[in-house]
Amino acid sequence: MAEAPPPNANEGCVGPTSSSAGKSSACAGCPNQAACSSGTFSSPAALAAKEKERSDLQNALSNISHIVLVLSGKGGVGKSTISTQIAQALSSRGYSVGLLDLDICGPSIPRMAGVTSRTVHQSQSGWEPVYANPNLGVMSISFLLEEADAAVVWRGPRKNGLIKQFLVETDWGVGGLDYLIVDTPPGTSDEHISIVQYLNDARPMMDGGASGAIVVTTPEEVSMADVRKELNFCKKTKVPVLGVVENMSGLQMKLSDVQFLKGGLDWNGEDCTQQALEILKEKCPEVLSMMICTDIFPSSGVGPSGMASQYNVPYLGKLPLDPNLLKACEEGVSFVEKFSGSPAAKPLNDIVDRLILALPVDDDDGEEDMAS
Structure with missing residues (x-):
């Protein structure tokens, strides 16, 4: 079986086990050139080890229907929030879900999922994950x-x-998973290359190991410049892009939830919220039920929806900055369940609907699961 090129290989890679590996003109400047030319990847021992690794991966992931990567070239855009709350929403609809945190240097998923201070246990079947529900x-x-x-x-x-x-080594249970959501760190480096390569080895019959990727961005150019690199990474590694999520797209909240301060632009001004609410209640009570909206991050150019169109990938919609969404992540609860009437609840449910539509799960009889 010919070995597939690594995801970080040059265009036109002949493959690490080819007789011309490391020597072809396409190999010039490739980070793998020295290893390929030395025969590191093509020795009998290396091939046997690779085949065992592939077999182990295939066995471990054979009972997972869909593996979804949550990506963004930019840090701080809300990948972990999106990963956690999509996983929570899917599980609340009855799907069996795994949430894998690949941010090794800055893991935040346990807090957002409400499972801090827990430990995994080793059994004969492997590591037992911690269950949020x-x-x-x-x-x-x-x-x-x-x-x-x-x-x-x-x-x-x-x-x-x-x-x-x-x-x-993670044992997701006898019945396996409908969805494995994989939260990744920023960038297109080690963790991303590794997960794509391992999934390609584990699921070769699926035209690429990952079922797809959700790419998260905020509206400003500083973010989108890095996200375009992530979209190009997906294109190069043949990871299907399920869609782009525009996160933190403006602040939306009820006027009655706003804090009022005396002192103009002074953030240390005196809190006069109660006084302001009483005046509004007396003079124009109807405004207290109205929503206030403001753009926190200025949208650049055609914005995330235009970027998705330029890359010919779906646009999954925008999520507003919603204090209750942040609160749900701090408390480790399902946002769409606890704050179903909050501004971001419907957009998040719509994103989950589109994910399920793109990656449906069959039940035991081969019929589409209608848990949603």
Whole structure:
């Protein structure tokens, strides 16, 4: 079986096991050139080890229907929020869901899923994930650290080894998973290359290992410039893009939830919220039920929807900055269940609807699962 090119290989890669590996003109400047030309990937021992790795990955992931990567080239755009709340929403609809935290140096998923201070247990079947609810299992390096605030100072090879362990050794249960949501760190580096390569090895019959990727951005150019790199990464590695989510698209909240301050632009001004609400209640009570909206991040050019169109990928919609969404992540609860009337609840449910439509799950009889 010919070995597929690594995701970080040059265009026109002949493959690491080819007789011209590391010597072809296409190999010039490739980060893998020295290893390929030395025969590191093509020796009998290396091929046997690779085949065992592939077999282990295939066995471990064979009972997962869909694996969804949540990506963004930019940090701070809300990937972990999106990952956690999509997983929570899917599990609340009755789907069996796994949530895998690949942000090894800054894991935040356990807090957002409400499972901090928990540990994984080793059994004969492997690592048992921590369950946020009966339908949602969570796996993160956070569960393996002796101290919650310990710094993880690892180079690429050690990170890659842990990612493979997560995929091979996590026991998601006898029935498997309908969806495995994979939260990734910013960028297009070690963790991204590794997860794509491992999934390609594990699921070769699926035209690419990952079922698809949700790409998260905020509206301003500083974010979109990095997200375009992520979209190009998906194109190069042949990861299908399920769609672009425009996160933090303006602030929306009820006027009655706003804090009023005396002192103009002075954030240390005196709180006069109660006084202002009483005046409004007396003079124009109808405004208290109105929503206020303002753009926090200025949209650049054609914005995320235009960027999605330019890359010929779906636009899944926009999520407003919603204090209740942030509160749900701090409390580790399902936003769409606890705050169903909040401004971001319907847009988030719509995104989940589109995910299910793009990646339906069949029941035991081969019929589409209508849990949603």
